[in-house]
Amino acid sequence: xxxxxxxxxxxxxxxxxxxxxxxxxTALFNWLYxxxxxxxxxxxxxxxxxxxxxxxxxxAILRGMxxxxxxxxxxxxxxxxxxxxxxxxxxxIYRDHLKQLADEGKAYRCFCTGDDLTAREKxxxxxxxxxxxxxxxxxxxxxxxSAALVAAGTPHAWRLHTPAEGVTFWYDLVVDKREFQxxxxxxxxIVKADGFPTYQFACVVDDxxxxxxxxxxxxxxxxxxxxxxxxxxxxxxxxxxxxxxPMILGPDRKRLSKRHGATSVxxxxxxxxxxxxxxxxxxxxxxxxxxxGDEVMDVAxxxxxxxxxxxxxxxxxxxxxxxxxxxxxxxxxxxxxxxLELAKPIIAGRGWAWDPAWLVAGADSGDAYLARVxxxxxxxFSSLVTLPERVGFxxxxxxxxxxxxxxxxxxxxxxxxxxxxxAGALEAALPAGQAHAATAFEQVVRATAEKLxxxxxxxxxxxRVALTGQTRSAGIFEVMELVGAPRVLARLRRAAG
RNA sequence: GUCCCCGUCGUCUAGUGGUUAGGACACCGCCCUUUCACGGCGGCAACACGGGUUCGAACCCCGUCGGGGAUGCCA
Numbered sequence: 001x002x003x004x005x006x007x008x009x010x011x012x013x014x015x016x017x018x019x020x021x022x023x024x025x026t027a028l029f030n031w032l033y034x035x036x037x038x039x040x041x042x043x044x045x046x047x048x049x050x051x052x053x054x055x056x057x058x059x060a061i062l063r064g065m066x067x068x069x070x071x072x073x074x075x076x077x078x079x080x081x082x083x084x085x086x087x088x089x090x091x092x093i094y095r096d097h098l099k100q101l102a103d104e105g106k107a108y109r110c111f112c113t114g115d116d117l118t119a120r121e122k123x124x125x126x127x128x129x130x131x132x133x134x135x136x137x138x139x140x141x142x143x144x145x146s147a148a149l150v151a152a153g154t155p156h157a158w159r160l161h162t163p164a165e166g167v168t169f170w171y172d173l174v175v176d177k178r179e180f181q182x183x184x185x186x187x188x189x190i191v192k193a194d195g196f197p198t199y200q201f202a203c204v205v206d207d208x209x210x211x212x213x214x215x216x217x218x219x220x221x222x223x224x225x226x227x228x229x230x231x232x233x234x235x236x237x238x239x240x241x242x243x244x245x246p247m248i249l250g251p252d253r254k255r256l257s258k259r260h261g262a263t264s265v266x267x268x269x270x271x272x273x274x275x276x277x278x279x280x281x282x283x284x285x286x287x288x289x290x291x292x293g294d295e296v297m298d299v300a301x302x303x304x305x306x307x308x309x310x311x312x313x314x315x316x317x318x319x320x321x322x323x324x325x326x327x328x329x330x331x332x333x334x335x336x337x338x339x340l341e342l343a344k345p346i347i348a349g350r351g352w353a354w355d356p357a358w359l360v361a362g363a364d365s366g367d368a369y370l371a372r373v374x375x376x377x378x379x380x381f382s383s384l385v386t387l388p389e390r391v392g393f394x395x396x397x398x399x400x401x402x403x404x405x406x407x408x409x410x411x412x413x414x415x416x417x418x419x420x421x422x423a424g425a426l427e428a429a430l431p432a433g434q435a436h437a438a439t440a441f442e443q444v445v446r447a448t449a450e451k452l453x454x455x456x457x458x459x460x461x462x463x464r465v466a467l468t469g470q471t472r473s474a475g476i477f478e479v480m481e482l483v484g485a486p487r488v489l490a491r492l493r494r495a496a497g
Numbered sequence: 498g499u500c501c502c503c504g505u506c507g508u509c510u511a512g513u514g515g516u517u518a519g520g521a522c523a524c525c526g527c528c529c530u531u532u533c534a535c536g537g538c539g540g541c542a543a544c545a546c547g548g549g550u551u552c553g554a555a556c557c558c559c560g561u562c563g564g565g566g567a568u569g570c571c572a
Contacts, residue, residue, distance in 0.1 A: 014572045049571055114570070130498060133568065157570050175502070184500055184568090192570040199572045222501060223567040244502085246565090251508075253564065281509095284521090288510055295509090295521060312510080314503050315565055322509065322522045332535085379535040445531090460531040472533035 007039035007213045011065075011072075012203065014046040015057035018264035019064030021256065021318065022218060022248050025282045029245060030216050031070045032283070032306040042210060043075030045086045046203070048196045053088075064265040068275050069299065074210075082210040087202050094197040097205050097235070098158055098190065106234045107190060109146050109156045110138040133186035134159070158191040160231060168226040173214065173243030174311050180226040188227055200224060204231040207240060216243045216308075219315070243308060246286045247315045256318055268323075272384025277327035284326070285316045296329040328382035339374050339381060340367060346387050352395035358484035361435035369394075372482055376474035393468045394482060397491075401469035409471065410495050415462040420496035422448050422459060423489055430485050438477035441488070445477070466495035 011027040013019065019027075034041035043065065047053040062076065074080025084090055101107040112134075121131040139161065141149075149156065162185050169179030190201035197205070207215060222244050232239040250260035262268050268278055276298055283302050284295060288310050297305070334342070347370060354369040363369035373394050374381060380390060393399035409415060425448045430436050445463070449456040464476050467488065473479055480488050 012572085016572070046572060052571070110570085112570090117569090125498095131568095132499070159570095178501075180501075186568095189570045194570080196570090198570065203572085218566090219502070220566055221572090224572090246503080249565075253508095255565080284509065286509090290511075293520095312503095316510090317508060319508050319522065325522055377534090380533070382534080442531095455531095457531055464532060470533085474533085476531060 005213065007034060007037050008042065008211050009034050009039060009214050009216060010042035010044050010207070010210065010212055011070075012044040012046050012206075013061050014049060014052075014199075015054060015061060016049060016052040017057050018060045018266055020263045021265070021268075021282065023061075024064065024068060024265050024278070025248060025285060026216065026218055026245065027065060027070050028068065028279060028282050029287070029311070031072075032303055033214065033216060033308065034073075035303045036306040039213075040073045041070075042080070042082075042212070043072035043078075043085065044206060044210070045076060046199060047086055047088045048199065048202050050194060050196060060264075060266065067265060067269055068279055087197070087206065090202070090206070091196070093209070094191065094202055094205055095195075098197075098201075101160070101190075101234055102158070104234075105161070107158050107160050108139055108141070108187075109150070110134075110159045110187075110189065111141075111149050111154050111156045112137060113155075132184070134188065136187055139187060155193045157189045157193045159187040160190050160227075160234060162187050162227070162230050168229050170225065170229060170239065170242055173216070173241055173308050174245060175313050178222065178225070178244075180223075182226075182230075185227055185230065190231070200227055201231065204228050204235075204237075208232070208235070208237050212240050214241045214243065216245060219244045219247050243311070246312055248285055249315050249317045251317055251319060253315070253317050260318070261320060272386075273323065273327050274330050274384075277323070277330040280330065281323045281326045284322075285318065286312045288312065296326060296333070324383070331382055331384075332379055336371060336375065340371050342384065343370060343374055343381075343387060346384060347391070347395070350388055350392075350395070352392075354395075357486065359433070359435045359486060360482055360484050361437065363482070369482075376478045376482060378474070380474065397487075399469050402465070402471070405465050405471045406469070409462045409465040416496045418448075418452060418454070418459050419462055419466060419492050421452060422463065423492040423496060425451075426485065426492070427489060432485070436481065436485055438475070438481040441480040442477040462495070463492070467491050 009030040011023075011030050013023050013027075031041050033039065045058060045061075047058070065072070072078055074082060075085045098107060117134070120135060120137075124131045138146075138159070163182045166182045167179050168182055168185070169177060172178050188200060189198050191197050206212075225242055225244075229239050248256055250256040252260070256263055262271055265278065269275075279299055280295075280297055280302065283297075283306075287306075289295065289297070289305055290310065293305070331339070331342075344367070354363065354366040356364075358369075360369060360372070363372055373391050377390060381387065389400060410419070422445065425444050426441070429444045430440060445459055446456050449459045452459070460476055461471070464473055464479075465471060467473075467476070467479055467483060483491070
């Protein structure tokens, strides 16, 4: 019986932008595979594009990975036996490997410039032909011609000799057998004129040297795979297993872009999405937990259930509504203490602070007060971004007032009269200078309604708008208790005009 | 254009020859209720189309259409 070797997988982003959802999903699935199989997850930075790679992007990617909780066993900062993990620091390795292929006649110098290529392409298409990629012009250069050009200082790239016939295929982890006619593959560049390897070359060399066993990547890489398999073949290496995951599309099933809304994990973070919710939603995109089971899962549950077999093979549309739902479910499952930690910086960020003069029993500190506020919210606390507007009226007098609600419920003679009546009753019934419980407020409100001969609701609704500025809030008596009698009276009188 | 992949409610999906085609999000209605939310109950809504194969197709085959990807000295 063969002991299965622990898989080694990697996420290999290029630092040319923020960590977007597609990349995050790819990273997540690799991470999930490693964690579920007891394997190793490697982070490798593919910064071989000198033009586009930036420090800021590099930092953004690491930040995004950390935010999502996708820790890597080998990679930047973590180190590891196969480093360095930045391709720009592995140039000598690629050079040595290129030399091997060159010596064996498997790679050749190409002196064509980009302009040469576009000119030839234009010539072909103008003649009504079909340009099918590099035409192999420099493949036929003799050693002497090549040497002469080099001696003259002509810049050149290196291309791989690819076979003109036959097929290249592999058994994909997601879509079963995939095959390409070698005839459609062209001699692509493996080392650029600036001496840097192309993605195709660096990726293969590194995956091999780093012992990668499974390459899980986006479906947009499918057409790169046969060429890369040819590179493995040129070295005499055994390719890893490949799995190509479906793309993530925008809600309109077009390529996901900024115009659809947030696309970077940073943006989701500022939108108040919890990392656990983001991971949960991303896991649900293109993967299914099977016939039964709760879709709302923490990371441990996802790791436990994860299986490559359940990866879908059709592109999936990103649904912001469902993400919001998953996020709300995660918030709902948080303990009061966890919610408090989540809310504290948001409240502090607004400059809001508790004041003992509010006379709220049991709230003898900012944390204790906020904890009680959050308790009244209950499941209404479903989004980090809407939290301030939900609790603003607990922290000051300049809370937002819904004008339409105010006009309808407060700004009428009848309502004003009732509110004035209620204010008077509260003042008379509730001793000043001390805290009062919700039940005490309720008693007075109901008694006043009875005295006025109106349904309690006729007093409650104007009250809610007067106290909170909105028609929606937690139970109004709990609100009164936490706003505290002094402020309740002030607001009622202000509303009563 | 060429090559590759995909095609179940609007969306994410379950389903691998026989199901009243299931769940979730969204949407609608009812209940609960001092409002909102939560919760509960119910509803709307799908096998892209056309041919086969088969006693029987969402499931297998072919074609069409539709969507996506690739076609770089980007990754």
